[in-house]
Amino acid sequence: MIYLQLFLAFAQIGLFSFGGGYAAVPLIQSQIVEIHHWMEMDQFADLITIAEMTPGPIAINCATFVGQQVAGVPGEILCTLGYVAPPFLVALFLIRLYMKYRNLRVVQGMITGLRPAIVAMIASAALSLLVLAVFDSSLAQLQITDFHAVEAVIFVVSLVLLRKFKVHPIAVIFGSGLVGTAVYLLI
Amino acid sequence: MHKEENGKDIDKKELQQLTKVQIYFELFKQIFVLSACTFGGGFVIIGMIRKVFVDKLHWITEDEILDLTVIAQSTPGPLGVNMAVITGYRICGVPGALVCALAASLPPMLIISVISVFYNQFKDNRIIALLLQVMRAGVAAVIVDVVIDLTEKVIKTKKVLWMTLMVAAFIALVVFKVNIIWLIMICGAVGLVNSLTAGKEAVK
Structure with a gap:
């Protein structure tokens, strides 16, 4: 059950964060600190620092870290998958539109x-x-x-x-x- | 010896001459390395993707990479991963997109997995903090390099409208902190109106 919750939480973050990494931070905070209480606020601040210090999208770093702390490696994979999958589908949809209509x-x-x-x-x-x-x-x-x-x-x-x-x-x-x-x- | 030959050739070879597997492998390798090294957010990976796929491999044209950037910008979620996915799709369809999504997501996952184990030591290590701090100067140089190339490209259109739009958009973003979504909509509208009023010549 926790797996499904993790997946859905990060799917929402992925789907509603427009405008790059920092746009996702308040969404992540609301999901993992305020709604689900997977982390305390000071832990969350540390997490953001680490995410900033390492390569890769800040939200993938958060997803991996939260997943790992809450439910180990499977949690880690599910959180990242939840976060990446919805934008992946939107991106595919838009690129197909572009390829089809770019000559108009x-x-x-x-x-x-x-x-x-x-x-x-x-x-x-x-x-x-x-x-x-x-x-x-x-x-x-x-x-x-x-x-x-x-x-x-x-x-x-x-x-x-x-x-x-x-x-x-x-x-x-x-x-x-x-x-x-x-x-x-x-x- | 055989491997070395292959490695050197692959840069110059046209996309059509490569087998599917070679293309997937090259895509995975390039995106994986870029993702592992993109300190500083999504725009850095866009610059790097441009460097690799336009300048080095010639798999995508300069104009097209800007269009792909627009699409990545319009997609929710991580800009770097979206850009990789769109580039992968452009080069070899859905499988390419999947390969790139995996290649872009794996490095940060692996790095964070390791760090989450050594969390406290990592956080307080002075050398690591220093390294990451000075590395930003190199990252800034990479992005500025890309910006110079792209700006030259806009100037070469010799169209006052596009140069003005570029400067205006820059000021809007930096000084007035205009939301990116608004900027995309307004500039799209300007382009649309321009193409409708200026007749066929406006669009190449």
Whole structure:
């Protein structure tokens, strides 16, 4: 019974979280802390911290962690499946529509208008990430005194490596982590 | 030796020349690695998918990846996984979508499974905290690199409308914190009106 509850809780989270990882956080909180009491609030805060520190979608991290704490490995799999399955079906439905109708003029017009918007969205995500990396704060609370020179230098060098020397992104990410950690430990 | 040859060839080979199994394997491998390394949210994985499937493998065109991004954005749930699913479907249908969903979900599951066992040690480890903090600078560089490419692409259309729309959308998001759903609807409407009023020439 607990398995079904876990699955349904995360299916709801998956189906109603529009707009990326952070949009899912309040939904997850309401399901696992307030409705089902699977976790205390301070545990939940720790969970969000860990999810932020590790790769992958924040809600999959939460689903796996909650499932594992409540019902072991089967719980883990069911929670993640519950979370991923409904969006999977919606995504399939939309991509099929796109493949079928993308040559219609009306649809093409719409898509052409959306492209600059998508570039802007990625750019705004890039800006928040850059501010977080270099100032260790959000854009709204930005203070010049928080400037981290090490991260700024790593950012510039990484960008040059990517653009001029076409180094693989994953090599750049791990390289920056290793070099930066070494620099911080030495100074 | 045989394996090495294969590995080098696969980048250049056209999609049609590969067997289904080779395509599934390549999809799984690429998405698994990307998912294991995407610190910083869904837009990073979109940038990475673009790098791999457009620049390196040439399996998807630049324009199409932006369309796929729109679809992933319009789907509820995890942006990175949705993007992987849609890319998989585009390349080889429902099986491709399934392979990509699995490849995108497994790495975070495995990592969290391990962490949930060593929860306290992980949380308080200074080196790990430091590593994750500085790694953000590299992640930011990867995304900015993608943004530069995409912006150049919009500028190359030489259409004032699209450049204005891009800048306006950016300001709307960053300064006015406009909801993404609204932005998608408004920009879609602008494109629609433009294609209807400007005649056939507006749409390539």
